[in-house]
Amino acid sequence: MSEAIDDLTVTYEENGQTLIKELDKVILSKGAWTTIIFRYQEWRPQTSNYGPDKYVIRRYKKVGGEYRPQSKFNISSADQARKIIEALQTWISESEEHKEK
Numbered sequence: 787m788s789e790a791i792d793d794l795t796v797t798y799e800e801n802g803q804t805l806i807k808e809l810d811k812v813i814l815s816k817g818a819w820t821t822i823i824f825r826y827q828e829w830r831p832q833t834s835n836y837g838p839d840k841y842v843i844r845r846y847k848k849v850g851g852e853y854r855p856q857s858k859f860n861i862s863s864a865d866q867a868r869k870i871i872e873a874l875q876t877w878i879s880e881s882e883e884h885k886e887k
Contacts, residue, residue, distance in 0.1 A: 820846045
């Protein structure tokens with residue numbers, strides 16, 4: 787648990803080995819409910835290296851002064867990420883066109 791949004795991370799270590807390495811994060815919303823998208827890599831013991839970039843969107847709720855995880859959505863591949871981006875761009879463009887009319 788963390789008291790500050792900036793301290794929230796997906797980095798995970800076990801026995802001195804970083805198994806999940808956070809590469810970046812973007813805070814999408816702040817407040818009692820906080821949403822963050824993380825970019826990370828997982829350690830692959832069979833290759834002794836980190837795998838491809840992965841992405842996860844996590845929601846946290848502030849309870850008793852600490853942020854607690856509430857839900858998450860793993861984006862399974864770069865292809866799925868592109869499809870999400872494309873869908874959102876299409877919907878936003880359509881919405882903006884309707885506002886102009």
